[in-house]
Amino acid sequence: MLNELSNLEYHKDTSHISKSGLDLIEKSPAHYFYKYLSGEYQEKSSKALEIGSAVHCAVLEPERFALEYCAFPDVDRRTKEGKETLAAFYLEHPDKIYLNAEDFTQCLKVAEAVKANPLAAKLLAQGEAETTISWQDSQTGVNCKARPDFVTYVNGSRYIVDLKTTEDASKHGFSRSAFKYRYHVQAAFYCDGWKACKGEEVEGFVFIAVEKSAPYLVSLYLYENQELSYGRSCYLANLLTYAHCLESNTWPGYSDKVEALLLPEYITKTL
Amino acid sequence: MEKKETQTQAVEQVETAAPLSLSNFDHAQRVAKALSSSDLIPQSYRGNIPNTLVALEIAQRIGASPLMVMQNLHVIHGRPSWSSSFIIAALNSCGRFSALKFISDGKSCKAVATELATGELIEGPTVTLEMAASEGWATKAGSKWKTMPDLMLRYRAAAFFGRLYAPEILMGLQTQEEARDIAPEGPKTSEGLNSALSAD
Numbered sequence: 001m002l003n004e005l006s007n008l009e010y011h012k013d014t015s016h017i018s019k020s021g022l023d024l025i026e027k028s029p030a031h032y033f034y035k036y037l038s039g040e041y042q043e044k045s046s047k048a049l050e051i052g053s054a055v056h057c058a059v060l061e062p063e064r065f066a067l068e069y070c071a072f073p074d075v076d077r078r079t080k081e082g083k084e085t086l087a088a089f090y091l092e093h094p095d096k097i098y099l100n101a102e103d104f105t106q107c108l109k110v111a112e113a114v115k116a117n118p119l120a121a122k123l124l125a126q127g128e129a130e131t132t133i134s135w136q137d138s139q140t141g142v143n144c145k146a147r148p149d150f151v152t153y154v155n156g157s158r159y160i161v162d163l164k165t166t167e168d169a170s171k172h173g174f175s176r177s178a179f180k181y182r183y184h185v186q187a188a189f190y191c192d193g194w195k196a197c198k199g200e201e202v203e204g205f206v207f208i209a210v211e212k213s214a215p216y217l218v219s220l221y222l223y224e225n226q227e228l229s230y231g232r233s234c235y236l237a238n239l240l241t242y243a244h245c246l247e248s249n250t251w252p253g254y255s256d257k258v259e260a261l262l263l264p265e266y267i268t269k270t271l
Numbered sequence: 272m273e274k275k276e277t278q279t280q281a282v283e284q285v286e287t288a289a290p291l292s293l294s295n296f297d298h299a300q301r302v303a304k305a306l307s308s309s310d311l312i313p314q315s316y317r318g319n320i321p322n323t324l325v326a327l328e329i330a331q332r333i334g335a336s337p338l339m340v341m342q343n344l345h346v347i348h349g350r351p352s353w354s355s356s357f358i359i360a361a362l363n364s365c366g367r368f369s370a371l372k373f374i375s376d377g378k379s380c381k382a383v384a385t386e387l388a389t390g391e392l393i394e395g396p397t398v399t400l401e402m403a404a405s406e407g408w409a410t411k412a413g414s415k416w417k418t419m420p421d422l423m424l425r426y427r428a429a430a431f432f433g434r435l436y437a438p439e440i441l442m443g444l445q446t447q448e449e450a451r452d453i454a455p456e457g458p459k460t461s462e463g464l465n466s467a468l469s470a471d
Contacts, residue, residue, distance in 0.1 A: 122468055138443055139351070155467040204464055222461045232350065233321040240328045255297040 016134050016145035019186045022238040026182070029241060033251035051103050055165055055212075058111040060129040060150055065111075070096045071104035106212060110165060113216035120208045120218055123161050127152030135196035140239040142246075146193045157203035160190050169209035169219045178221070183207065185238075187223045188231030303327060312338070315346045322346055332442065347450035355426035355446045358433050365437060368393070373425045380424035382432035395432030398424050408452035415448070423448060 011020070014036045024032040035041045058065040070093050075082035099107065114120045127150050134145040150161040166177055178184070187205035194202045205228075207221045223231065245251050262268070303323040307316055316323045326344055329351065330337040343357035363370045368384035375381075382395040400420060403409040409416035416423050430446045445453075 119468055154464065155470050157467060159464070203467075206464065222464055224460050229346070230319075230321075233319065233325065233346065236351075237321040237324045240325065244328075252297070 010132060010145070010147060013145070016143040017239070017242055018145050018147075019182075019189050019235075022185060022189065022235055022242075023182055025238045025242050025245075026234075028253045029245045029251040030253035032242070032245075037251075051099070051106070052165065054097070054099055054103065054107050055110050056149065056163055058107040059114050059163055059208075059210075060124065062111060065107070068097055069099055069104065069107070071101045072098045074101050109214070109216050110210050110212060113218050114163070114208060114210055117208075117218040117220075119220050123152055123154065123159065123206060123208070123220075124150060125152075127161070133193050133197040135193050137239055138196065139236060140243045142239045142243050144189070144193055144239075146190050148190055148194070151194070154203075158194075158200060159203055160187075160194065160205045162186070162190075162205065162207050164207050164209050165212045166209050167211065167213075169211045169217055171219070171221075174207075174209045174219065174221060178207070182231075182234070184223055184227050184231035185234045186231070188228045189235045191228065192232065299324065299327060306337070312341050316341050322351075325351055329442065329444075333440070344444075345447040345450075347447050350445070350450055352445045352447040352450040353441065355429060355448055358441065358446055359429045361440045362429065362433055362437060365440060367437065371429060371432065373428060375421065375424055375428075377421065380421075380428045382425075382428040384432070393432075393436055395428055395435060398427040398431060400424070403427075403452075406452070411452060414452070416452075 011018075017025075021032060021036065024035055054065070054069055057069065073085055073089050075085045077083060077086065114124070129150050130147055131151060132145065132147045134143065136142070137144055148160045149163050152159055152161055162183075164174075164178075164183070166174060168174060168177070191202040191205055194200065204222050208218065209221060210216060210218045263271075300320070303320050306312060306327075307318055307320050307323040309317070312323070316326060323341075326341045327337050329344060330340040333340075343354045344351050345354060346352075359371055362368060362384070367388070368386055371382050371384050373380055373382055378401075379397050379399040381397040384393055385391065386393050400409070400416075403416050403420075403423070408414065426446060426448050430441070430449060433441050
């Protein structure tokens, strides 16, 4: 069952496509093939990803964070004293995930900020964290999967809550990064997926956007119907492309011809 | 003038080419882009490349003209859905059945047709006004079930018949009336969540 997979195994599974997979298909099917099917791709441990997981854990599952993570002591490893402190530290925390002191503090600050926001705190008060869902898309027959950060009820209606750490959680700034990272596609894909997998309607997909530096401002956003509809069209187009590629086992990249290089649209609009 | 010509060429290209075949992957995207900037296509596809790509794909699958598909494939709440009259026309012209007939008493309706290969009379499921009420179709704001129940009964009976006996024509898609009937109640708005959070 997908639900029983660890985070790493969930991302490695290629029998179902996730929103990250759809993003690669959007870039080009060749990118998807390279990462998920070629066997050549080596997962690089990225600091940003590690911190992302840690922040999610600190905010959504604080008890697990306390059990699994700890701050690495700030010592000079070249000194005898430093080496002794380190040895004692490893003995005391043998199976933990180590973060440097700065990153550990950042996780706690972000978690505190989210907890201090009354709306976010209300949304996260009760619900289910990191539930894996899988379903078959009815229009393309493609197997899909998703792992919503948190699912909660507000006044009897179900909402999916997603935590996003960002440089800029302002309405304008977050709108730009949300579009860049195709959060509208994620929102529609997850809401429809939940309905298909669980048979339960989702009222909305809420983003808790939190800045990852002081003063750790928090803001909440929700895509309304028009944006969700656009996201749905986008993911459907990606699923159709993916279904074609799977069927014919052909994973094209970019154009095979010389293309005219155009100016960006925001410039041509002013011409 | 030049723009018009480019649009016409794009339309002609998709009429003849298999737009989403993989050798044409990049081409399909460009065709969708050109087509979506055309004045000849319905409003919901204009400037919307993803929607246009979906219509191209469906046209290719059912072997129909992309323009015809776009005229009859409506995007309701982000989902492609057929106009009911297109479903009826497609069933009538698919060559497997006689023309669809409706047996209705004003409160219920079923679609019937003769299967040409066997001469057997085939009956679709009966749709009733009671069903429309209990499924909540008739209570949506602006529902046509209140104003045109006869027509809605026939449309739904045709959709049920098609889904049962010729699913390849519907391709798993709903009719636009079905898509409207089962759309979630009320808009998803940030205001809605704000009031829900303050009420909770």
